[in-house]
Amino acid sequence: MNLFRDSWARLLVLCAVVLVSLASAGAFAADRIHLADGRVLEGEVLRELDGHIWFRHNVGGIHVESIFAPQDYTRVERETVEERPVERARPSREAAPEQRRVSGAPRAAVISLGDGQNDMVGLYITASSIRDIVPLLREEEVDIVVFRINSGGGLLLEIRRLTDFIHEQLKPEFRVVSWVESAISAAAMTSHVIEEIYFMPQGNYGAATGWYGRGQAVSGRGLSEVLYMMEQISEKGGYPIQIMRSMQIDEPLSVSFDDRGEAVWRQDESGDHVVNPRGRILTLNALDAERFGFSRGTASNLEQLAQAMGLQEVEWVGEQVRGVPYPVSRAEAAMRSFRDRTARSEVRLAGLANQYGQALNAAQGAGDRQARARMVGIARRALRELTQAVGDSTGHMLFTLNQPTEEDYREWIRQQEEFLRDLMR
Amino acid sequence: MIRKLFSGKTPVRGRVVRNAALVAVAWASLLASQAPLGPSPARALASAGAAVEVETKDVLVFRNGNTLEGKILSETATQVTFRGTSHGISFEATYELADILTIQRDVEAEGSGTPERGEVRRPSPTETASRDRRVSGEGGPVVYHAPLRGVFSRDIALQSMERLVRDAAKHAPDYLIFTLENDWNASMAGRLAEEELLEVDLGPQYDNLFLVERMAPLLTELMDTEWERRPKVIFFVRRAMGGAAFLPFLGESIYFHPEARMGGIGYLDWFEMGGDSMVDEKQISLRMGHAEGLAIKAGYDPRIMRAMMVAGYALSYSYEDGRVVLKDGTSGQVQLTRAIAKGERQDTVDDFIRGTSRDILTLNAEIAKVLGISKGTVTDLDGLLFELGIHRNHTLIDGDGDRILDRWSRSVREAERNYVRLARDLNEVRVEGATRRERNRGRGQQIRILESMRSILMQYDGALPWWRLPGGSSIEAINARIQEIRFQMQTDQ
Numbered sequence: 037m038n039l040f041r042d043s044w045a046r047l048l049v050l051c052a053v054v055l056v057s058l059a060s061a062g063a064f065a066a067d068r069i070h071l072a073d074g075r076v077l078e079g080e081v082l083r084e085l086d087g088h089i090w091f092r093h094n095v096g097g098i099h100v101e102s103i104f105a106p107q108d109y110t111r112v113e114r115e116t117v118e119e120r121p122v123e124r125a126r127p128s129r130e131a132a133p134e135q136r137r138v139s140g141a142p143r144a145a146v147i148s149l150g151d152g153q154n155d156m157v158g159l160y161i162t163a164s165s166i167r168d169i170v171p172l173l174r175e176e177e178v179d180i181v182v183f184r185i186n187s188g189g190g191l192l193l194e195i196r197r198l199t200d201f202i203h204e205q206l207k208p209e210f211r212v213v214s215w216v217e218s219a220i221s222a223a224a225m226t227s228h229v230i231e232e233i234y235f236m237p238q239g240n241y242g243a244a245t246g247w248y249g250r251g252q253a254v255s256g257r258g259l260s261e262v263l264y265m266m267e268q269i270s271e272k273g274g275y276p277i278q279i280m281r282s283m284q285i286d287e288p289l290s291v292s293f294d295d296r297g298e299a300v301w302r303q304d305e306s307g308d309h310v311v312n313p314r315g316r317i318l319t320l321n322a323l324d325a326e327r328f329g330f331s332r333g334t335a336s337n338l339e340q341l342a343q344a345m346g347l348q349e350v351e352w353v354g355e356q357v358r359g360v361p362y363p364v365s366r367a368e369a370a371m372r373s374f375r376d377r378t379a380r381s382e383v384r385l386a387g388l389a390n391q392y393g394q395a396l397n398a399a400q401g402a403g404d405r406q407a408r409a410r411m412v413g414i415a416r417r418a419l420r421e422l423t424q425a426v427g428d429s430t431g432h433m434l435f436t437l438n439q440p441t442e443e444d445y446r447e448w449i450r451q452q453e454e455f456l457r458d459l460m461r
Numbered sequence: 462m463i464r465k466l467f468s469g470k471t472p473v474r475g476r477v478v479r480n481a482a483l484v485a486v487a488w489a490s491l492l493a494s495q496a497p498l499g500p501s502p503a504r505a506l507a508s509a510g511a512a513v514e515v516e517t518k519d520v521l522v523f524r525n526g527n528t529l530e531g532k533i534l535s536e537t538a539t540q541v542t543f544r545g546t547s548h549g550i551s552f553e554a555t556y557e558l559a560d561i562l563t564i565q566r567d568v569e570a571e572g573s574g575t576p577e578r579g580e581v582r583r584p585s586p587t588e589t590a591s592r593d594r595r596v597s598g599e600g601g602p603v604v605y606h607a608p609l610r611g612v613f614s615r616d617i618a619l620q621s622m623e624r625l626v627r628d629a630a631k632h633a634p635d636y637l638i639f640t641l642e643n644d645w646n647a648s649m650a651g652r653l654a655e656e657e658l659l660e661v662d663l664g665p666q667y668d669n670l671f672l673v674e675r676m677a678p679l680l681t682e683l684m685d686t687e688w689e690r691r692p693k694v695i696f697f698v699r700r701a702m703g704g705a706a707f708l709p710f711l712g713e714s715i716y717f718h719p720e721a722r723m724g725g726i727g728y729l730d731w732f733e734m735g736g737d738s739m740v741d742e743k744q745i746s747l748r749m750g751h752a753e754g755l756a757i758k759a760g761y762d763p764r765i766m767r768a769m770m771v772a773g774y775a776l777s778y779s780y781e782d783g784r785v786v787l788k789d790g791t792s793g794q795v796q797l798t799r800a801i802a803k804g805e806r807q808d809t810v811d812d813f814i815r816g817t818s819r820d821i822l823t824l825n826a827e828i829a830k831v832l833g834i835s836k837g838t839v840t841d842l843d844g845l846l847f848e849l850g851i852h853r854n855h856t857l858i859d860g861d862g863d864r865i866l867d868r869w870s871r872s873v874r875e876a877e878r879n880y881v882r883l884a885r886d887l888n889e890v891r892v893e894g895a896t897r898r899e900r901n902r903g904r905g906q907q908i909r910i911l912e913s914m915r916s917i918l919m920q921y922d923g924a925l926p927w928w929r930l931p932g933g934s935s936i937e938a939i940n941a942r943i944q945e946i947r948f949q950m951q952t953d954q
Contacts (some may be wrong), residue, residue: 152674188747218754220747237758238677240750245743251736286739317742319750322757336758337685361682383940390944398952414951 067091068113069104072381074421077102081112106373110381111427112168141349144180145173145365146215146338150187150223154375157190157222159382159431163197165374166206172367173210176353180211182341183230184362189221192246192254193430193441196265199229203272215341216241216331220319225266228280229273234344235322235331242283242319259285276301279330282311282318289318291328299329338362378431385425385436392418399459412459419452519543520565521556533564601854605634605692606842607862609641611870613705617643618924619675621869625862626679630688632858637680637692638845641709645702645725666726667770669704670752672923673711680711681758697845698723698835702816702823706769707752710759716845717826717835722816724823729770731803762787765832768798768822775800776822778832785831798822873924876917880925883914884932897953904946911946915939 067081069091079093089104089112147169154160173181206212214230216239224241227233235241246254246262254262266280278301282289290307292300305313311328312318325331333344342350354363364372392415399411426432430442439445521529521543531545534553541564542555607625609617629637684691696709699718702725709715709723717723729752732745752770753763764787768776777793778785791799799819801807808818816823829835839845842859846852887910892903918927918936927933934942 218751220750221743236754238674238751238754240747240754242750243743243747245739247736247740247743249736251734251740253737253739286742315742317739317746319746321750321753321763323763337682356686358687359683361678361686386937386940387944390941391948394945394948395952398948411952414948 069093069109070111070113070424070427071104071109072107072377072384074424076424076427081114106377107380110377110425111164111429113164113428114167141351142179142211142347143177143351143353144182144342144347145176145178145353145367146182146184146362147365147368147371149183149185149226149371151372151375152186152218154379155187155190155223156431156435157187157198157226158194159190159429159435160375160378161187161190161198161223161226162194162429162431163201165371166198166201168374169367169370170205170209172365172370176365176367178210178353178365178367180213180345180350181206182213182215183227184215184217185219185223185227186217187219187223189223189244191222191430191434192262193434195222195225195269198226199269199272202226203229213345215335221245224283225269225280228266228275229269231274232345233325233331234341235325235334237322237334237336239322239325239331239334240319241325241330243317244280244283245285245317275330278303279318284317286315286317288312288314378429381425381432382435385422385432388418388422388425389436392422396455399456405460408459412456416456419449419456423449521561522565601856602635602851603632603856603858604636604638604846604851605629605632605862606638606640606857606859608866609639609643609705609708610866611644613643613645613703613708614669614672615873615924616866616870617641617705617708618869618873618921619672620921620924621866622676623679624865624869628861628865629692633689634692634858635690636695636849636851636855638695638697638842639712640697640699640842641701641705642699643702643705645700645705666703666706667729667748667752670707670748670755672704673707673755674751675923676708677711677755695845695849697839697842698829707755710755710761710766712759714836715829715834716848717824717829717838719826719838719840721826721829722823723829723834724769724816724818724821725813726769727818727821728772730773761834762832764789765822765834769824770821772801772806772820773803774798785833787832797828873921876921876925877930880914880917880927880933881931883910883917884930884934886910887914888932892949900953901950904950907946908943911939911943915943 067079069077069079069081069089071077077091077093079091082090082092089109091102091104093102147166149161150156202212212230212232214227214233215236216227216233217236218239219227219241221244225244227241233241244266246259248254253259263281263284266284267277270277270280278287278289281287281303287303288305288310289312290302290305290310292302292308294300300307309328311320311324320328320330322331322334326334335341335344338352352363354365354368357364395411395415395418399408399415402408402411422437426436426445428442430445433439433442433445437445437448439448518530519533521541529543529545531543534542534544536542540555540557541561542553544553605628607629609622611617626637680694684694693714694712696712696715697718698709698715698721700721701709701723704726706723706726729745729748732741732748734741734744749767749770752766756763756766764776767774775789775791776797777788777791777795778797779788779792779794780786787793796819798821799807801820806820808820812818816825822828824832824834826835826838830838837845837848839848842857843852846855846857887907890903890906890910892900892907894900894903914934915936918925918939927935
């Protein structure tokens, strides 16, 4: 089925774009699609299926509708959900009759955040990638979103975006659950906004110390900001702030249980159980997480998870896919496709950055103005392609160009452009 | 930010034959019945004690993959009557031709012929595939046995494990048994100086944890969804040292050879990045979290894993009400490990080599049994099958795993040679000539070589560390080099 869809859509892309001459002018939503060849098209996302995007845009004053296969684009920027008419935000369910609810049981979808390989928060786990699958979750009539987390961490910068989106956009619409295989550092900090956390038996969660360079810990104002951010996120997730603090910095942690059996956490070693001794950074395992009431249970498979979640009945949305131990919904397929594309674009970006650097060096060393102009021209093209491909991915900004924030990145571009101009003076 | 460097009832399908006098009949009849997938043989005769002498032999290859070796006695249009030997007992049986895929006639016999009962055949790589596969036993639970030997991460790699497991899946075994005996000794490091040896052998072992995590789904989650029924995964440990020590934790149960050792990880708490200590603590903490998770998933006390990995952690145990109770620190009756300060190693190289270390926990058969890690101590596969209660009644599929692992190991070595040759060829390519076209021809050749090098590294990801190869470059470095050459092609005038 998927093969058929792939071939069919690819054929459509290869053959031509479909002219939609009767479409009314200027009625596009402000969506942007970043193509793998570096072009960025503005228009409207009409439909999405298995990562394929039906996109209406303007070519020479004529409205055309193109279909892009997952490998043809790197990223899609959309209007925010609130700006869209309701009909657009919740696409017609007639479009996907096979996904319609067949019983009264709640429908749940497993969405993987990281796969242990492509797992960097900010690069492979982003707020925009989750936002992009929401329409598919709606189409599939999903009630429960289970984030299966397997990530070694990533960018501090993305945590706020992710937690805000989960808290403000997802939680009001879906029951959101975190199922932890491994949530280290930024992944744990992201999961912390979710009230319902379940561990896999091998699960681990914590080690959230911010660092940079060759093992320098984030300190000073930067540290204070992160600590404060995590206090806010802890509150949203309903966790005592002491737990995350012990995951971030050298703070002991202990717990006692009161008469009602409720956990009382202390930022010292005076409680009945020392969860984290002084001088250590906390990473919780499944046994301790459940024992101390941090997790709501431990589940090694979907059956156990449903039981731990108190679900008498549940319909797991998706199809069995070889190599994947849970049903793959269309939303999950889109998430997997996003990770694949991101991995490919990482390689491409590295090439472009390399090309830019080489052209710049060659321009600086060029003896005559003509040769220099030629190299500057190559450098400019590489820079343009580079910036188009990076888009607003903070992950790419950092990992390809070593620019930790969007502001740094913009400043870097400005400096490069200025430098190129100077070379031609 | 961080980046990772990265049960139930035993199914018994046949009857247990206890009476020795009945054994011969049962072997023949059950063997025959298990061989083909279709109807049972029309006739089964036993002639216990009558040895089959074969200068040449015939081989029946059944459609279900099983093979039998012996002599064809007679044939009709639909049946073949065959005399063979299984586990030292000869038998005669008649099989339907419809169940037979091919008949190999007059194949030259080798050595002592068919193996003795319970003998684990270890075929040489030169033997044919059909002769690699051995079906022994009488149609009880199906046991797929695979050896895991060689260097962990190179021979025992994600790719070879995947191939082994996929092959095992085809046989739908009730038991999947891995005999683990990885290469791990002083000579591997190729050095003699003590400190160098320790540094090489001890330093990076804990990060092999992440490789084992990548192997884990093959033996755990994916078995639930992709196998018809989940087999019992059993590790028979002969040697599981260094990174391989994490591997048995993926199994449902572990058995030890009397001389087995499992451990040699250690010193995670000495981890240093060269920056702030809290960042080191973070790195230690996350690794410990992953490692403890492996132990917990396997059903063991995570403190055992901690003692195997952390030199600053002391573990002891006492017997309380006849049970072993682990104790943090040294308050228990029996000391397993002592807590040592960073840099103050007390174990000697001798301890390290012999597996008698107390700075970190290395399990031997006795300790493993006491701690409940090992379910039993057995000397060989037969002993293990006995422990499992299926000694007299099983179908053993052995040999395929050997062949798969051999083939993988050979291909890794071949890839290694090819890579080194390509690296050498790359250095010999000259970019010269009077014209841009001539120079670009050389550059094009360089790019093709680099692409071949990259392809090898991608195919053997994890098994072929580029930094150990003469002329080795990472995939990223190769990509950059290709880019550089393309730039030169573009700008050459």
